[in-house]
Amino acid sequence: MPRLLFEKKGNAVWISHLDLMRLFQRAFKRAGLPLTHTQGFNPRPSVSIALPLSVGVESGCELLDFDLDGVIIPCKDIMERLNCALTDGVRVLDVYENGAKIKHLSYLDCCLTLEYDRGVAAGTVENMKALFCRDEVIVEKKGKNGIVEQNIIPMIRNLTVEQAGEKEVKIHARVCCQNPSLNPMQLSAAIDKYLPEVKPDFVRCCRVEVYDEQENVFR
Amino acid sequence: MTNLLQRILPTVQKPARYTGGEWGEIKKNLEDVRVRVAFCFPDTYEIGMSNLGMRILYGVMNEMDGVWCERVFAPWGDMEDAMREHNLPLWALESQNAVKDFDMIAFTIGYEMAYSNILNMLNLAGVPLHAKDRQGLKNMVFAGGVCAFNPEPLAEFIDFFSLGEGEEITVEIVALYDKAKAEEWSKERFLREVAKIPGVYVPSLYRHEYNADGTLSAIVPLEGAPETVTKRIVEDLDNAYWPTKMIVPSTEIVHDRANLEVFRGCIRGCRFCQAGFSCRPVRKKSPEVLYKQAMETMEYSGHNEITLSSLSTSDYRGLKELTDELIPYCAENRINLSVPSLRADNFSRELMEKLQTVRKSGLTFAPEAGTQRLRDVINKNLTEDEILNTCANAFSGGWNNVKLYFMLGLPTETDEDVLGIAELVYKVIKTWQANAVNKKRGLRVHVATAYFVPKPHTPFQWEKQITPEEYLRRCRLLKSHFYSKSITYDYHGPDLSRLEAVFARGDRRLGPVIEEAVKNGAKLDGWDEYFNYSKWFDALNECGIDADFYTTRGYGEDEVLPWDTIDVGVKKKFLLKERHRAYEATVTPDCRHGCAGCGANCLLKEVECDA
Structure with missing residues (x-):
């Protein structure tokens, strides 16, 4: 097709x-x-x-x-x-x-832009990096059968955090997108939960690219 | 940094209704624009975008050089809360600019219970509610639509009303404003001049005087304003503006399909129906023009459904010719052709069978009354035989679903008439038992009753509304006579229809009531989620207004009526004659069987009434 x-x-x-x-x-x-x-x-x-x-x-x-x-x-x-x-x-x-067969669709790259209206606080980037280096980060997920808790770390392939200007932090990540799948906004939810002191004023999310199991671009 | 609106959007339901940007949206370069019109629909996007009148006038105004008309809808409650919390004023979809920066603010009003939304929208826009508090030409507020045929409850808020069909008058109004703005007229001068356009009613140019008993004693025109204002109509529909390039919403709306109006007016004369009288005379559109417009509309929009609309599509003379052409085109292009409001006659039955090749929809009747006597009183020319024959046909064709709509509280209604509804429903069930091809699925008869609301410009405009208690008693009486499991019976509480009756025949003293109710938080009254009678009850009390005066009292035949200033073409004498024929249960044949002399044909100069 x-x-x-x-x-x-x-x-x-x-x-x-x-x-x-x-x-x-x-x-x-x-x-x-x-x-x-x-x-x-x-x-x-x-x-x-x-x-x-x-x-x-x-x-x-x-x-x-x-x-x-x-x-x-x-x-x-x-x-x-x-x-x-x-x-x-x-x-x-x-x-x-x-x-290609949809079943081979496995990963996606996403970019989260975290907006801080009063500027990015010192240590924010480091704290975030540390958070996503943990073995376990549990975030609630709304599923068909109500809210379930899931550990998002195994679904993150790689992740970088960087400051972009005075008021923004950008997170680039490659995450699983099928069986299991991680909604990129869950990364933001993890920050809100584990690092409430650096909860951003607004988050923009963008899906950048999709990949197969071998991490080749999927089409 | 992401702007405020973009930050709010993720927090509200159905954000796409607030952003504009749909296929067919009209954007203009501000440098070329002299008059900006914010066209407001006093309900949500889903309702407003389904309104054909708004789509026509959006096109009409944007065809004008130097004029940019944009759309504005009432926000849902969650968006309103966010707007108020963040001081975000109401905006227009196309430019996302604040409504308060627009030259003209137009409303189209089709339903009395939208009055709260009008005030709430002005309030959200940061525009003063009262006409007298808006100085100068900026934010000139005008309104049209069916409710403009008795605009008095809104008299203190709206600068002027545009009566009848808007294709021509709107152009004249906006052109005059363009001139006034260029020449820096005062608002007073503009209102005096706009009142000279036939069909424009400026309420501030009339003084209402009352008798001791609260009834109107006189309506006095001021500053040379005309005694009556006659609604406008378009005579030649074939050559009238028709928007074939209509906006296609990116999010689902109520009527999510292309819409083609086949003719205007109605030949039927059901005595309770405001549209039936106020939209006269009958004017046709030729099947050739309609077919061409249907093609263009479908090709531009990409819709997979088109509906042929009018007050009574079976009465369109060219229906066979038009559908004979449209059906093959629709089948080939996988387009659903829907023809609502068909009557239960033979041709319609054949047509229904042909349409079925596309998709099978439900079967709906609106007998309105349960006995032939009462149907004669209201002049609803639908007989029991017609209903049962059509049902028999439909059941043998595999239909298992019927909806039947009635009204309770019609003039002269007795318990016998109420129970007549139950009898008719049983006959429908019996017809199913005798004719159904597949009885395994069972039959569903959905019965709904509405609380009769007397409307201006109808033969029943003087009638009493029954009390809410009596209405509920009749509902319960009817319910106690439904024994079959096949029947689902729905009736609404009386509160909304009671208020509708108050405002439909209301006068200027109701302005403060609307204002107070909105202050109490009344909004989106057409929605069960928001309608709260106590807000209105409190407002009526606060303003010392007795709702019964407008509802159960009834209006005297010699009484000055608040809408006497408005002439819709049909003469008052005719309405009165029809009222008395109703009492005698005498039917008036439809206009095609002989002109009954309503007077609306006097509005025509170039063509004859096509009844």
Whole structure:
């Protein structure tokens, strides 16, 4: 099945996963690209997005699988036509005739920007580094069966903390994104819980890249 | 640093409704803009974006050179709390600029219980509530929509009202404002001049005088204002502005589909229905124009559903021609064609079967009353045979779901009429037993009753509303006669409809009540999550207003009515005649079987009434 790579930025980050699927279904229609439909009582255009992105999180590496009905259109044309039919903040970066199997999708790189309106306190970066070097950092996770506690450390592949200007700290991390998966915002939750004295005023989160088991870029 | 709004957004439900940026949104370069209009819808984004009138006028204003119209909606409670906590004033979606910086602030009002939202939105915007406290041309507040046909409860807040269909009048109003702004007119001069535009009602140019018993004694026009203001209509719908490039929301709204209006007005004359009288005369749109607009709309929006809307789509003369063309196009492009408010006639049944090839929706009837006598009183020309025949057809076609809507408290209603509802429901169940092809799934009959609200500009505009206690007694009486497990019966508490009745026929003395209720925290009254009768009850008491005066009292036929200044085309004499025919249970045939002489055709100069 063909796959496309897209980014979700600006105000588009506030569009939910389900709304984004609808948005793409309509964009395909506007672009004159007919999608195949699912079978069943309520046939739906077949688009699926690999890893649902939390509302408010920016991404430069979203993957969407789709299936065109009958017609064969070059990937480059699909990209151009879709980009003319998409709203601000959602942009197709590339289109592939066939994507790798989703089950091989294993890691993702993320970047957290921690904002401190009154400046970054001394020792913040060091304390954070130390926190993520522990063997166990337990954070609550809301699951289908209520709140569960989980140790996030085994799901962090690597992580760096650096100060960026007077008022920002940036955390770059590579984390597991399938079986098990770590929501990058859990890193921020860990800071709030373990280092309440350096709780930021606001956190921005961005998904940067996705990888397979061998940590090769996943497409 | 991330700005305040972006920091608030993660903390509220459905943040996408506050950011704009949808497909089809219109942005303009501020250097080219002379008049900025904040078009406010006094309810949430999901409701407002489903409103066709707003979409039309958004397009109309943005077609104007030098004018930029942006959208504003009422925030949900969580967003309002955050805005108040952080002193973030209400903004418009397109530019994200504060509403208080706009030249004109427009509201479209379709529902009395949105009045609290209007005041709350002005308050959130930081704009003075009272017209007299807004000096100069800046923040000129005007309003239109069905509620403008009795705008008196809002008289002290809104600078002027635009009556009727807005395609032409809105352009005239905004153009005059453009001139006034360029020539630096005073607000008083602008209001005097805008009052000269046919269809504009400036409440400050009228003095209301009262009798000792509280009824109106006179409405006195001031400064040469016209005695009555006649609503505006568009005569030629084929050539009227129609927005085929409509905004496609990025988040789900209530009516998440393309919408095509097939004609305006109504031939039916149900005596309780405000739209049925106030939207006359009947004007058609040709199937060719509609087909072309449907194509353009679908191609631009990418929607997978389109709905043909009007007050009674079965009465559209070109329905067969239009659907014969649309059905193949929709099937080929996997578009759902939905045709709501079909009547229970033969053609509609055939059409329903054809539409089924796309998807099977529910079956809904609004007989409104349980007995033929009462249906004759209200002039609802729907017979029991029609209902049962359509049900029989539907059940044999595999439907197992019926919704039936009624009103309680209609004029002349007796317990016999109430129990007639139960009888009709049993006949529907019997019809299912006789016709259903698959009885395993069982039948669901959903029955809902509403509390009758007398509305201005209808034959029932003088009627008493029954008391809330009596309404509840009738609900319980009906409920005690539903024995079958197939029936789900819903009735709402009487409070909301009682308030709706107060404001629908209200006068200027209700302004302080709305203001007080909003001060008490009233907002989003159309939502169960927020509606709180005690806030309104307290406000009525605080202002010394007796709700019964507007509800259970009834209005005298000789009484000066608060909305007498407003002319919707249908003559008062006709409404009165219809009222008396109601008492005799005499039906008035629909306009197609002979003109009943309502008078609305006098609004037409170029074309004839298409009833």
